[in-house]
Amino acid sequence: MSVEPFPWNAKFAIGVELVDLQHRYFLDLINRVWDGFSLSEDEVYQRRLIQELRKYAEFHFLSEENLAYSLGLPHLSLHHERHMELLGELDRRTEAVLREGADAEEFFMFLISWFSGHTYYEDRILFAVRET
């Protein structure tokens, strides 16, 4: 597998300390899933790695939503729906890569586009209107 890990870059920070901290760890987990896929074809191990990522995503989504709730930010229910969609897509893609022979590199690119698309853009918009 030739895809390089996707490093954290300061430009990914959205300026909310708690969220940025969790996004950093989320990206680290994505890279660890990729490393795991590169090092082992053990499906049990690969599924465990994805579960670790999924559980962290669930935790992060709730944490992010609670922060947005405490700040009284608008559009929280819409953002929650996006989180649910992302988890649903992760589940579909997990089965595709583990059970249906979908390309692992494509799976990794999906995770990266999730990170750059949702955390970088949609989360930034969610927290952009907060009062400081």
Ligand SMILES: [Fe+2]
């Ligand atoms: Fe996020």
Ligand SMILES: [Fe+2]
């Ligand atoms: Fe989010």
